[in-house]
Amino acid sequence: MTGIIEKTQHFVEELLSNKLDTNYLYHNLRHTQRVVKSTKELLDSSDLSETEKEVLILASWLHDTGYTLGKDNHEENSCKIARDFLNTQNYNTELLEKVSQCIMATQRLAVPKTLQEKILRDADASHFAQSSYLETSEFLREELRLLNIATYTYREWLNLNIKMFRNEHRYYTDYAIENWQPKKDKNLKKLIKEKKQDKAIAKKEALKASYKSESPDRGIQTLYRVTLKNHITLSNIADTKANILLSVNAIIISLALSNLIPKLDNPSNSYLIYPTIIFVIFSVISMVLAVLATRPNVTSGEFTEDDVKQKKVNLLFFGNFHKMKLEQYEWAINELVKDKDYIYSSLTKDLYFLGLVLNKKYKILRWTYTIFMIGMVLSVLAFAISFKYFVPVAN
Numbered sequence: 001m002t003g004i005i006e007k008t009q010h011f012v013e014e015l016l017s018n019k020l021d022t023n024y025l026y027h028n029l030r031h032t033q034r035v036v037k038s039t040k041e042l043l044d045s046s047d048l049s050e051t052e053k054e055v056l057i058l059a060s061w062l063h064d065t066g067y068t069l070g071k072d073n074h075e076e077n078s079c080k081i082a083r084d085f086l087n088t089q090n091y092n093t094e095l096l097e098k099v100s101q102c103i104m105a106t107q108r109l110a111v112p113k114t115l116q117e118k119i120l121r122d123a124d125a126s127h128f129a130q131s132s133y134l135e136t137s138e139f140l141r142e143e144l145r146l147l148n149i150a151t152y153t154y155r156e157w158l159n160l161n162i163k164m165f166r167n168e169h170r171y172y173t174d175y176a177i178e179n180w181q182p183k184k185d186k187n188l189k190k191l192i193k194e195k196k197q198d199k200a201i202a203k204k205e206a207l208k209a210s211y212k213s214e215s216p217d218r219g220i221q222t223l224y225r226v227t228l229k230n231h232i233t234l235s236n237i238a239d240t241k242a243n244i245l246l247s248v249n250a251i252i253i254s255l256a257l258s259n260l261i262p263k264l265d266n267p268s269n270s271y272l273i274y275p276t277i278i279f280v281i282f283s284v285i286s287m288v289l290a291v292l293a294t295r296p297n298v299t300s301g302e303f304t305e306d307d308v309k310q311k312k313v314n315l316l317f318f319g320n321f322h323k324m325k326l327e328q329y330e331w332a333i334n335e336l337v338k339d340k341d342y343i344y345s346s347l348t349k350d351l352y353f354l355g356l357v358l359n360k361k362y363k364i365l366r367w368t369y370t371i372f373m374i375g376m377v378l379s380v381l382a383f384a385i386s387f388k389y390f391v392p393v394a395n
Helices: 003-018 029-043 050-062 065-069 074-088 093-104 115-124 133-146 154-168 174-179 181-214 217-265 267-294 305-309 326-338 340-389
Strands: none
Touching: 003 029, 003 050, 003 065, 003 074, 029 050, 029 115, 029 174, 050 074, 050 093, 050 115, 065 074, 074 093, 093 115, 133 154, 133 181, 154 181, 174 181, 217 267, 217 340, 267 340, 305 326, 326 340
8 A cells, every 4th residue: 555545545534534424324434445445346457557546546535525515516525625635745736637537437427438437436336236235225315314415215215226227327347347237236136126025015005004994894893892891891880889788788787686686685775676677678678689780680591593594692692602512602603703794783782782781780779879878867867766765764
């Protein structure tokens, strides 16, 4: 490595490491190092002089330094930075001009004329032939977005890359055509394959979205699910309320049996008989009603094939099949799932009969709480009246 190349390398590495915007995910020091490496690979197969090779390596190091001054006119800015730096190194003016010419040949639509320009142009596009092209390409797409240059969807980016491969880009040197073009063609096939896969995924997602928006099944299923859940929740609440009353009245009757009733044998406590009777009767009635509210109904648990074929039986309620054999129930379920209308009809019947059961439970519970409340009030009044007017007066 000549002294000027070593100094240029150190200058560019310092410049791109410290002055370049971090949003340049593609046009950064790593990209420059790849271009230099590819340039050297192409130079190994060329018959250029050492001076001409030196010019190319300098140009490959300096060709993207202009990005440190902004994204616009970066080739011209790269030439300016190259001239300023190489002048400080007293580099030959004629060779410096050739360095600038090579840098300008990296413009996107430029057509290289000399072999040096062709080599740098091919080296700048060597990533088209690398196995990591798809990943490298994504860095460029993200860079364009971060710099507010352009925002592409994944499909748009694939189409742009395929167009670039097919219509815009070409390799100019014999070495690149022979060694890199086959690899580039392989990457083109990958891009086309990615496009087909992305298109298939997009089509599938579109169909799924269309199905969700157009098909009423999802909304209907949600309706049944939410309504059944609400019915079951209300049933659990009713059972809980009934259990509370059972527990309270059981405690009341236990206290009455252990404390009040044994005292009624004593004639002096006769004034407690009627209040106690009222107290116990209302508690017993409340317990009976609470039991009735939670008592399950006994059903036949059987159905016939005609019932299934005529859609008369609700196979979703255990009370309609608990006495049937497994084979018969499996057959009936298979018949059910074949017919969407039968499924919805069964769910509707399930909701309806759950509603009837809830109506019965809450009616009984309302009577239970009412009787319990009246019983408590009457019992307290009866005890108060008995204590005031019927307590025996001691002689």
